[in-house]
Amino acid sequence: MTGAPPRELVLIGIGTGSIEHLTLQAVREINAADLILIPRKGAAKADLAHLRRAICNEVLSNPATRIAEFDLPERDPATPDYLRRVDDWHDAIAQVWAATIAAHLLEGTGRIALLIWGDPALYDSSLRIAARLGTMTVRVVPGIMSINMLTAAHAIALNRIGAPFIVTTGRRLREEGWPQGTDTAIVMLDGECSFTHLDPGGMTIWWGAYVGMPEQILIEGPLAEVRDRILATRAQARARHGWIMDIYLLRKDAA
Template sequence: MDTLWLVGIGTGSLSHITLEGVKALQQAAVILVPRKGDQKDDLAEIRHRIIEETGSQARIVHFEYPVRDPDLPYQERVKQWHDEIARRWQVAIAGVDITGPVALLVWGDPSLYDSTLRIAERLSPAPQVRVIPGITAIQALTAAHAIPLNTVDGSVMITTGRRLRAEGLPHNAETTVVMLDGLCSFQNLDADGWHIWWGAYLGSDQQILIEGPLADVASQIVETRAAAREQHGWIMDSYILKRR
């Protein structure tokens, strides 16, 4: 693997890939596609559909995504998980005749709460890495709700559900984007004074959007999210909080 291309695919829609990303997939010799277990097979199918729609003739090589060890401390858990993913990349392409770049389709964006770049640093020998950004989950969310991200001259904070549960919202936060929140951590906040814009499966036929005063729609989001995850076997969602 002399060259590794990381292609941002937004939230899994071909319309979220740039023309540069389409061209990269067309020029790639090999594309690595993760499988995440029976309940998430459609995540691989979405990647396959994107590859097919770009007209790419690359060889598809699959690898099984490892599961994080919940008994380890968070940082150690993530470190070992990244080590194992890098190892599986290399095992997957061992013996494959690679005549050009290897590509990976990155959900969301390679720069934003994604560790593909950190995993790539673990490869030996180190490949030459090229990043082709796509539409980020945040762009898809603001576009779906037709709202600007920031207030006039206002600051924006991007955080995770885990940090929100541990630390809450900073007192000076005007706009907060929350990602990777499987526990709906907004339930731990004082709902008064906040407005929420939530979205799942952004850009797809299954897209779901809910917005309103947090006190009014929090329970609706929790119930809707649980039902959608049960129906599809997986869910990818994010939300924005603004002071009212």
Template sequence: MELTLVGIGTGNPDHLTLQAIEAIRAADILLIPEKGEDRQELADLRRRIAASCVEGEAPRLLSFPMPERDPAVPDYKTRVNLWHDAIAQAWLDALAPYPEARKVALLVWGDPALFDSTLRIAGRIGKVRPLDLKVVPGLMSLQVLTASHAIPLNSLAEPFLVTTGRHLREHGWPRGVDTLVVMLDGECSFTTLDPAGISIWWGAYVGMEGEILDHGPLSDAGPRIVRTRAEARARRGWIMDIYLLRRGASPASAP
């Protein structure tokens, strides 16, 4: 079986590359994870993106229930590894009735290489059946965030670091960098920082319909973002957001 992981950007069909469109058209089956009624929009977006690519015979859209992490497992990495095992088995179970399928594709938000575990899950599949794994790169949310705010990702001749909300909460601001991109943060971890001298550029649903942006000194924008984020999640039932923090920069203009 050939399994292609297709980076699709942040849910906007305009983000698809020609390579991504060709991979979707070539697939016999597109796997569509279902994450419950409150996140039905995510599955529907995948279907719309697939439909926008189709010319002639469409690939089979094969839905499967997405397993959830077990909150009873205390260790974070153990909990995630067990979750990935369950997802891999869900893929296998969904594909079992279609042994004739030779080309399977799965649409991945952003790019499969950055803070996404689809590649690790696919590795589990490769241990139980022959697998030709291919990856089509996609536009990353951090690129869409900086484009939406019209700012560069890094300061002149300076590095930046991509991290998670959990790391920011547990370890604070990393040494040696003045620019952080924070992903996978469901708890507004920027509120744990001393806001003095820090600016934030935040975005939710970046590049998608209903995109929300805010920026400013962390002391001013932080509380506003917390409120906006909570309201947006309650209204839409789910949220995907990302933000950039920079020390010593003016939020009114690109550094």
């Protein structure tokens, strides 16, 4: 044991999967863990578990640290209400976490680590799921966000001088249209290319898939000109890899 307090869960942000994007704190916490949990998301997303294992193989030097994999439950598409569907899904994930921890941390005490894509605070549900585990202490190690990776990859500023921006989801962009009070929107969790629901006139997009990874793909330009190229490129990449993570920044052109 590493002397950790009883049942402490550490959520470690790992950026977009590149070992070079791990912070020194993340490396230290990985090596301080008694148990590292790695989720499996099915054959189509096996690369995600593989990348987590690769990170552990590269930076983990503590021979006492155990690694346990578990199958991540899927959301029930039969539940019509979106928030209820997500809430039920989080309950199911919490139960799997608890069962996996109980099976592999037989002493009942120790430090458990989960490697989180990006940062645990941005469009990631790990903190909400962890809250379901009762009295377990939870700590967070911040990671590089996909927003940082996107703007760095395109070498662009996130906002105009003195201007606000909004981070939203593809679902909200489809249902609500362009967000009010800003000329810049960063869109995440968009499996349906929701920019196709907008009038492309006077708008520029900076799109990226697998940002920060060897498979990285970047496209930028006036939305009206590059929209179809993004759709085709995204479909081809998803077919090739079996999964895709993409994010984009949309900005209305200055008047």
